[in-house]
Amino acid sequence: MSSALSQQAGQREIEGPSPVVWETPPGELYQDILYQQAEQIAKITINRPEVRNAFRPQTVRELIDAFRRAHLDPRVGVIILTGAGDLAFCSGGDQRIRGDEGYRDEAGVEHLNVLELQRQIRTLPKPVVAMVAGYAIGGGHVLHLICDLTIAADNARFGQTGPRVGSFDGGFGAGLMARTVGLKKAKEIWFLCRQYDAQEALSMGLVNTVVPLRELESVTIDWCRQMNRLSPTALRVLKASFNAETDGLAGIQELAGNATALFYTTAEGQEGRDAFLEKRDPDFGKFPRRP
């Protein structure tokens, strides 16, 4: 993409060693987001810089579709979520189309569909990295929190606004926040609606690292490349393991699903399938009872 086009799409310039060349898959139909791929990395960008990348129901629908795409694509190992431009990662729900029961879509139906997106990001079995420049506020702050890792530019600012604008996220927004920064700090974030700069966010464990804005993408790519060199199964099971404790039976289901998938690859698992198809009794006696 030329520099002019890159600016038009609201993307920041890349600095640092071996930048990637992002490609947009043909037939791209999204209006509110960008979906790009390079190497084994998918980059999903909320592209509404005129409203600090606030999301509307359509934005969330497109994000869900894009994450599904990255989830199912075997060429993708790691996913980046970011916002267009340097001013904001995401400013939460678009207050201009907030109705009395949620955020209005084109048909007039009101949604809180970002909650579905939150669950999707948590459960999809690949690392998701939030690449944050500028504001991550309100529902946008919860989105970065949900991501597995957060790389913040030095201009990033974080905070909740719910009690000021008549909203709250008592699910992951409260519970995961408390587990991430501690209960007292989480209550401060929600009860006072302050903003925190990138260094404050780092010191409370809300982000993994802070880098100069001009290096944000190259550092993020470097982290993604490092993860892509590691065992995808180990990363997958670890992600499910971190969720298992917080997510109750749904978390155990996710972790156990990995055990089942691994069991399917064994001769013991396959003996049960083969015996059924061959209309005979299974012979599990040949498999060891390990200590």
Ligand SMILES: CC(C)(COP(=O)(O)OP(=O)(O)OC[C@H]1O[C@@H](n2cnc3c(N)ncnc32)[C@H](O)[C@@H]1OP(=O)(O)O)[C@@H](O)C(=O)NCCC(=O)NCCSC(=O)c1cc(O)c2ccccc2c1O
């Ligand atoms: C993000 C800001 C701190 C940025 O401040 P700054 O001074 O840089 O920029 P402006 O304020 O001038 O904004 C520029 C431009 O963008 C418009 N804009 C910004 N944010 C939004 C927004 N969220 N919705 C609509 N429009 C927005 C702004 O009006 C300006 O437009 P002009 O036409 O006037 O130029 C600051 O903008 C800010 O504080 N924004 C609001 C942050 C906020 O309160 N977000 C909503 C929180 S509630 C929420 O996100 C939420 C969503 C859900 O779906 C939930 C679901 C379930 C439970 C809870 C949910 C929830 O809490």
